[in-house]
Each structure stands twice: as C-alpha cells, then as structure tokens.
Amino acid sequence: MDKHLAVYISNKDNKQALIERIISGQFISTLSNLKGALFSEITLNKFIAEEIHHGHFDVVTETKNSLQKSSEGERKKALLNHIISQNPEYIIVDNVFGNLDITAQSYIEKTLEHLSKEISIVQITNRKADILSFINDIFQVQEGEFFPIKNIDESEITESKRFVEALPQPYKIASTPVNPLVCFNNVTIAYNERTIVNNICWEIKSGEFWQLIGSNGSGKSTLLSLISGDNPKAYGQDITLFGIKKGSGESIWDIKEKVGYFSSEILRGFKRSDSIGNMIVSGFYDTIGLYKMPTHAQIKIAQQWLYVLDMFDIRKSNFLSLSIGHQRLVLIARAMVKQPPLLILDEPTNGLDDVDAKLFSGLINKIASESNTAILYVSHRKEKNLKPEFIYQLTSGSNGSIGKKVL
Numbered sequence: 001m002d003k004h005l006a007v008y009i010s011n012k013d014n015k016q017a018l019i020e021r022i023i024s025g026q027f028i029s030t031l032s033n034l035k036g037a038l039f040s041e042i043t044l045n046k047f048i049a050e051e052i053h054h055g056h057f058d059v060v061t062e063t064k065n066s067l068q069k070s071s072e073g074e075r076k077k078a079l080l081n082h083i084i085s086q087n088p089e090y091i092i093v094d095n096v097f098g099n100l101d102i103t104a105q106s107y108i109e110k111t112l113e114h115l116s117k118e119i120s121i122v123q124i125t126n127r128k129a130d131i132l133s134f135i136n137d138i139f140q141v142q143e144g145e146f147f148p149i150k151n152i153d154e155s156e157i158t159e160s161k162r163f164v165e166a167l168p169q170p171y172k173i174a175s176t177p178v179n180p181l182v183c184f185n186n187v188t189i190a191y192n193e194r195t196i197v198n199n200i201c202w203e204i205k206s207g208e209f210w211q212l213i214g215s216n217g218s219g220k221s222t223l224l225s226l227i228s229g230d231n232p233k234a235y236g237q238d239i240t241l242f243g244i245k246k247g248s249g250e251s252i253w254d255i256k257e258k259v260g261y262f263s264s265e266i267l268r269g270f271k272r273s274d275s276i277g278n279m280i281v282s283g284f285y286d287t288i289g290l291y292k293m294p295t296h297a298q299i300k301i302a303q304q305w306l307y308v309l310d311m312f313d314i315r316k317s318n319f320l321s322l323s324i325g326h327q328r329l330v331l332i333a334r335a336m337v338k339q340p341p342l343l344i345l346d347e348p349t350n351g352l353d354d355v356d357a358k359l360f361s362g363l364i365n366k367i368a369s370e371s372n373t374a375i376l377y378v379s380h381r382k383e384k385n386l387k388p389e390f391i392y393q394l395t396s397g398s399n400g401s402i403g404k405k406v407l
C-alpha cells in the first residue's frame with residue numbers, strides 16, 4: 001500500500017515552499033522520481049490566469065462554464081477530475097474541503113480514498129477537522145523538519161489577541177438607518193436561460209447578523225453580487241437597497257458606499273506593495289491599496305482601527321508581509337472603515353488555520369455586538385465561534401434555487 005500522510009500547518013508556515021520541498025522529494029524520498037499533481041487553489045489560480053491570458057480553458061466544469069464564470073465548488077470538482085485524467089503517481093491535496101458543500105466534501109473524500117488504494121496522497125491542512133479519514137500519519141513542520149504528531153489538542157488552539165479597544169465611533173452624524181437595508185421581492189436570475197435563483201423574497205435589517213447557506217452552485221455569490229452592485233442582472237428585478245429601488249437612477253457608488261465587502265478571493269493577483277495603514281484607508285475609496293490622498297478624518301478612523309487590531313506599531317509595514325490571518329483582519333478593517341450599514345463576507349475563513357479562524361471570528365463577533373452594521377456572511381464551514389442570528393438557505397432545484405429563512 002502507498003504511504004499517505006497529512007501535514008498540519010499554520011498560516012505562519014510557508015506553504016508554497018513546503019509544497020516545493022515535497023515535490024523535490026526532500027521530505028518523502030520515494031516521491032522524488034514520481035509524477036505528482038497538486039490539488040490546490042494555487043493550481044486553480046494558475047488555470048484561471050491562463051484562461052484570462054489565452055482565452056481557452058483546459059479544465060472543464062459540470063456546467064461547461066469557464067473556471068472564471070464557475071462557482072468555487074464547481075471549480076474544485078472540475079480540478080480534481082482534470083488531475084485524475086492526467087494519471088498522477090501521487091497527489092498533494094491542499095485545503096481539500098475549502099469552499100465545498102457537504103455533498104461535494106463527501107464526494108471528494110471518497111474519490112481520494114479510492115485513489116489512495118493506488119497512489120500516495122499527501123495532505124496539507126491547517127484545519128484539524130479536515131484531516132482525511134484514511135490518513136493516520138500526521139506531521140508538523142518545525143525548523144524545516146517533519147515531526148510526527150499523534151493528536152492535535154483543541155485546547156491549544158487559542159487566539160492571541162482579544163481586540164480590547166472599542167470600535168471607532170461614527171465619524172458622520174449618524175442618520176436613522178433606512179430599513180430594511182436589503183429587500184428582494186420575487187427575484188429571479190438566469191444565465192444563458194438557466195435559472196439560478198427563483199422567486200427570492202428576503203429582507204435584511206439594520207444590525208442583523210445573517211448567514212447565507214446553500215450547496216455549491218446554488219446561487220449564494222450571485223445573491224451577494226446583486227447587493228454589492230456588481231451584477232447588472234439586478235436591473236429589472238424588484239430589489240430595494242438602502243431604501244432606493246434598483247434602476248431608479250442610483251449610481252453604483254451610492255451602493256458601494258454603503259457596503260463593506262470582503263471575500264477570500266479579494267487578493268487574487270494583488271501584488272502591490274502598500275503599508276498596512278494605507279490598506280485600511282483605501283476602504284474609503286473602494287480600492288485595494290491607496291491611490292488618493294486621504295483626509296485627516298479618514299486617517300484618524302484608520303488609526304483607531306489599527307489600535308483595535310493591535311497593529312498601530314507596525315502600521316508602516318508592508319501589508320503583504322503579514323500572515324494571511326492578519327491580512328484578513330486588515331481587510332475587515334478596510335471594509336469597515338467607512339462604517340457601512342452592511343458588511344458582506346464571502347467565505348471569510350476559507351484558507352485560515354484553526355488559530356486565525358478563531359481570531360477572525362472574534363473580530364466579526366465584536367463588530368456584530370458593538371456596531372449597527374448588519375453582517376451577511378456565506379460559508380460552507382460551520383465556524384463554531386461565529387454566531388449568526390438568522391440563516392437564509394438556498395435549496396437547488398430544476399427551476400433554480402428557492403430560498404427560505406431557516407433560523
């Protein structure tokens with residue numbers, strides 16, 4: 001039988017370097033002359049970049065969409081099928097369940113288990129709960145060496161910060177929030193005559209904390225894009241955002257001003273060198289990275305966020321030098337700096353390790369309890385530290401997904 005193992009890493013470990021060392025056979029000498037494949041968002045990003053540059057696509061999804069137009073889950077399933085068709089002699093699987101619904105998780109786990117009878121599976125994971133059931137050998141990397149570990153003790157997973165400083169006070173005279181903030185009335189969206197969501201009726205009010213759930217491809221990101229102003233299909237639908245009926249002459253900037261947005265995809269392709277402080281201020285302009293001269297008031301609010309994150313002393317450091325967990329805290333401050341009535345989080349903990357997921361959840365819970373900002377987040381993963389008040393569920397069907405409040 002081939003050898004299978006899991007490497008439990010933290011966000012502080014250099015994953016790319018680890019992958020390169022595994023491929024070179026430094027850790028597992030038997031792999032050095034074998035043909036390997038990498039099942040990872042790193043590979044998906046490479047294929048998406050190739051689609052953008054060369055206009056053709058090699059990885060085919062169930063819906064025959066390009067990867068760019070596919071949902072996260074569709075992309076991952078398509079990547080695994082593509083990898084299998086290349087007949088690798090071992091597979092490195094990274095963040096195996098990220099972005100996948102329960103059915104897809106079980107499909108991928110079964111497929112990998114089946115493959116494990118023939119080839120080696122090397123798993124890289126930063127979430128204890130994700131370790132594949134057929135893998136018994138678990139390692140950690142310390143000072144460049146693999147060390148076997150028996151168990152990962154949940155009690156050791158503690159957050160290092162507690163966000164003691166209060167959130168910044170409103171910098172504009174707070175007007176009474178228009179309620180509901182979001183109102184969908186019988187909203188139906190189709191792409192190429194395929195109905196994605198059908199007759200959605202849903203309201204989000206000021207200060208509420210919502211989770212949106214549904215299987216891969218059920219239309220969660222589509223609903224988010226109707227709210228954040230990025231989807232022209234919102235026109236012609238009965239959608240009222242912040243008291244303004246969609247299509248009644250509002251500008252996209254009127255909407256963007258009121259929505260703080262974070263997605264685990266937001267940094268795809270971002271390479272600009274910018275300081276942590278500038279990154280937070282750039283939230284006032286809806287850019288990623290600062291291109292304008294901020295006002296004194298804006299700088300002051302950003303400074304207060306730096307204190308909340310306990311990053312004031314490192315405010316001039318390069319944002320990209322931070323660990324992914326700390327980058328995400330900065331991006332939440334960036335989304336919140338304009339004190340929007342609504343904060344949207346699309347798969348916010350995807351890719352975070354156990355410690356950083358707990359830290360991140362602490363910040364979101366603080367925003368939920370100390371501000372009037374409503375929060376809407378999408379996640380397949382049940383983050384036990386995140387406690388939404390309401391859940392809206394999309395259920396896929398042949399005529400598109402229908403929606404219902406389930407909590």
Ligand SMILES: Nc1ncnc2c1ncn2[C@@H]1O[C@H](COP(=O)(O)OP(=O)(O)OP(=O)(O)O)[C@@H](O)[C@H]1O
Pocket residue numbers: 063065069070071072073074099191192196214215216217218219220221222223
């Ligand atoms: N621009 C587009 N053109 C064609 N089809 C699209 C486009 N955008 C999305 N779709 C399709 O709409 C469906 C819903 O996609 P969406 O990203 O909203 O799903 P999701 O619920 O967020 O899925 P996941 O959990 O996998 O991220 C998918 O089948 C996707 O392929």
